[in-house]
Amino acid sequence: xxxxxxxxxxxxLVTGACLAEKGHNVICVDIDENKVKKMKSGISPIYxxxxxxxxxxxxxxxxxDYTTDYSLAYKNADVIFIAVGTPERSDGSAxxxxxxxxxxxxxxxxxxxxxxxxxxxxxxxxxAKIEEFLRKKIKSDIYVELASNPEFLAQGTAVRxxxxxxxxxxxxxxxxxxxxxxxxxxxxxxxxxxxNRNSAEMIKYAxxxxxxxxxxYMNDIANLCEIVGANVEDVAEGMSYDDRIGSKFLKAGIGxxxxxxxxxxxxxxxxxxxxxxxxxTVRAAIEVNEQQKMKLVRKASERVDSFEGLKVAVLGxxxxxxxxxxxxxxSIPNIEYLLERGAxxxxxxxxxxxxxxxxxxxKVIYAKSIIEAIKDSSMCFIMTEWPEIKNIKPEVFKNEMLxxxxxxxxxxxxxxxxxxxxxxxxSIGR
Ligand SMILES: NC(=O)C1=CN([C@@H]2O[C@H](COP(=O)(O)OP(=O)(O)OC[C@H]3O[C@@H](n4cnc5c(N)ncnc54)[C@H](O)[C@@H]3O)[C@@H](O)[C@H]2O)C=CC1
Ligand SMILES: O=C(O)[C@H]1O[C@H](OP(=O)(O)OP(=O)(O)OC[C@H]2O[C@@H](n3ccc(=O)[nH]c3=O)[C@H](O)[C@@H]2O)[C@H](O)[C@@H](O)[C@@H]1O
Numbered sequence: 001x002x003x004x005x006x007x008x009x010x011x012x013l014v015t016g017a018c019l020a021e022k023g024h025n026v027i028c029v030d031i032d033e034n035k036v037k038k039m040k041s042g043i044s045p046i047y048x049x050x051x052x053x054x055x056x057x058x059x060x061x062x063x064x065d066y067t068t069d070y071s072l073a074y075k076n077a078d079v080i081f082i083a084v085g086t087p088e089r090s091d092g093s094a095x096x097x098x099x100x101x102x103x104x105x106x107x108x109x110x111x112x113x114x115x116x117x118x119x120x121x122x123x124x125x126x127x128a129k130i131e132e133f134l135r136k137k138i139k140s141d142i143y144v145e146l147a148s149n150p151e152f153l154a155q156g157t158a159v160r161x162x163x164x165x166x167x168x169x170x171x172x173x174x175x176x177x178x179x180x181x182x183x184x185x186x187x188x189x190x191x192x193x194x195x196n197r198n199s200a201e202m203i204k205y206a207x208x209x210x211x212x213x214x215x216x217y218m219n220d221i222a223n224l225c226e227i228v229g230a231n232v233e234d235v236a237e238g239m240s241y242d243d244r245i246g247s248k249f250l251k252a253g254i255g256x257x258x259x260x261x262x263x264x265x266x267x268x269x270x271x272x273x274x275x276x277x278x279x280x281t282v283r284a285a286i287e288v289n290e291q292q293k294m295k296l297v298r299k300a301s302e303r304v305d306s307f308e309g310l311k312v313a314v315l316g317x318x319x320x321x322x323x324x325x326x327x328x329x330x331s332i333p334n335i336e337y338l339l340e341r342g343a344x345x346x347x348x349x350x351x352x353x354x355x356x357x358x359x360x361x362x363k364v365i366y367a368k369s370i371i372e373a374i375k376d377s378s379m380c381f382i383m384t385e386w387p388e389i390k391n392i393k394p395e396v397f398k399n400e401m402l403x404x405x406x407x408x409x410x411x412x413x414x415x416x417x418x419x420x421x422x423x424x425x426x427s428i429g430r
Contacts, residue, residue: 001107001184004077006102008039008066010046010259010325011119011151012083014158017054020064021163022187027073040067047324047351049161070102074109079180083119085259092266093274094123103130107137108142115180117147121204121264123271127197138296147177148197150204151174156259156322168192171200197305205271208264209282215256216288222252222429223295232429233411252332252429254383254409255292257319259327262289293330296381296407297337299426303405304379308342309352311378311402315370315392316410317349317356318386324351326359330409331383339363348373350386371400378403385410394421 001024005016008030030036035045042056048419058064067073084098099120106116112204116134118127131146135310138144148171151337153161168185170192172178178194185192195203222232232252240247256262265286272279304310319329326332331347338345339360346365347356353366367373370392374380380401382389397418398404404423406413411427 001023001180002076002078003027003081003184004070004073004079005081005083005167006070006105007072007082007084007098007120008032008035008045009083009085009154010048010155010158011047012016012081013044013055013120014048014051014162014210015081015083015151017051017058017064018162019157019184020058021054024063024184025042026058027077028063028064029068029070029073029116030066031068033068036066036068045291048156049322054159064306070105071109074106074114075111077110077114079115079117080110080118080183081149082104086120086122086263086267088263088266092270094121094263094267094270096122096126099130100133103133104137107134110138110142113143115145115147115177117149117181119149119151121150121202121208121260121267122170122201122273123218123267124198124201124205126201130133135281145174145177146197147172147181149181149202150200152204152207153325155325156320162186165190167193169193171195171197173197196266200219205264205268205405208260209268209279209285211249212256212261212265212289213281213285215253215261216285216292218250218252219255219428220288223292224277225429230429235429251411253292254296254330255289257293257328257330259325262286262328263343265289293333294337295428296409296426297334300379300381300405300407301341306341307338310343310379311377312338312343313367313371313374313380313401314338314345314347315349315357315380315382315389316386317347317352321384321386326352326355329383332359334381335360335364346373346377349384350388352402371396374400376400379405379407382406382408382410382412385412394418394423397421397423 003024003026005012005028008028013213016026020026038045044051078248082102086094089095127146127148134144170181225232236250239245265282269279269282317331346367348367398421406425
């Protein structure tokens with residue numbers, strides 16, 4: 001099948017590469033010329049394990065290519081996947097400008113019957129609206145139909161999550177679209193859920209928001225654990241043996257970040273309000289997360305008279321390990337808080353430095369190692385649980401820091417061990 005993919009971000013590029021790996025002919029379209037140049041030379045613009053290998057193999061066997069020429073790509077395609085961003089607007093709603101732009105470009109390009117598949121996370125009803133828009137714009141002798149195919153990959157494990165997805169959700173309104181989607185995904189041999197478009201769109205939001213809710217619930221419980229003298233890690237473990245609860249997404253910490261949970265909780269909450277209904281559980285998840293993100297700096301501000309002139313180390317910048325992405329990372333408002341109060345901030349992240357520079361410029365110092373970051377610092381914040389950060393020995397904090405004062409947002413260390421090593425240590429819910 002000839003497939004075009006609009007957008008080569010985390011979702012578009014991984015989807016395109018994996019579809020090629022499974023035997024389809026794929027052309028990935030992006031407006032960013034530099035990205036396209038990079039990809040053609042075998043370099044992935046994003047950090048994802050195993051991606052470059054698949055890109056290179058399929059580029060050299062001719063099944064995968066990249067272009068900025070959307071017109072040619074869309075004209076030749078049997079199916080066009082849309083995987084552009086749907087960022088948050090200031091009122092919390094999803095911004096569909098990129099989706100509309102691609103729809104206009106498709107409308108001016110296609111010359112034959114085409115199935116358009118929305119992979120981006122879009123509000124319920126978007127597939128229907130884009131279909132209506134396209135049908136008005138295209139010539140009357142060609143037929144377009146929209147199918148919803150939301151994506152569930154997580155950054156850092158994107159290739160594995162795509163090739164071995166828990167499920168393929170397909171939202172269609174006709175047998176024609178259903179058969180094409182089934183043919184595309186046949187070589188993946190994965191469970192398929194076929195439903196209508198609105199339900200498919202809802203499955204995506206409901207899944208992400210449910211995971212965000214679990215995290216906020218555990219963070220709420222963690223805060224109570226601190227007050228009543230319980231240990232949230234033990235509580236989570238005790239809960240996880242109940243297979244109705246399970247063990248995943250029970251980790252308390254400094255709050256969820258990333259390009260999706262924050263925006264998708266707000267977008268669904270906004271959509272429900274627009275429909276005269278309030279999703280109170282989702283609102284609570286958002287509120288708990290907002291408070292949780294600043295929990296440790298607030299605690300630290302009670303501990304010191306002032307941050308002015310204090311050397312503060314921040315270890316980990318990305319919103320989670322395994323990615324170079326800082327979007328909505330809890331590290332950002334924390335660093336801003338410290339800078340606003342006059343702290344001298346030194347940061348370290350094994351892969352996030354380049355993206356951090358786009359945000360903080362020369363306002364912070366970028367250390368090349370953990371030791372360099374914490375050396376002579378008066379306070380250290382742990383924001384991401386990268387393996388090398390988790391493996392820091394207590395003596396390292398003790399020996400390198402001016403004052404061994406550690407605020408751990410990801411519960412990387414054992415409190416007793418840290419305290420025995422002479423470190424003043426604060427973590428979450430213990
Ligand atoms: N990042 C993730 O882990 C996941 C994201 N999603 C959803 O997938 C969608 C895409 O997310 P990301 O891949 O993270 O986005 P991204 O922001 O990483 O990438 C979007 C890409 O689209 C390109 N683009 C913009 N306008 C274009 C146009 N007119 N034609 C062609 N390319 C264009 C941009 O240059 C950029 O390379 C969003 O709706 C997101 O919510 C869903 C599941 C996972
Ligand atoms: O729609 C999306 O974009 C994607 O959003 C998440 O994927 P991702 O944002 O890449 O990362 P997660 O691993 O889900 O982590 C999100 C945030 O939650 C935090 N988290 C996660 C799990 C946990 O137990 N506790 C916790 O605080 C992480 O530190 C991170 O900041 C979902 O896991 C994917 O299924 C979904 O496709």
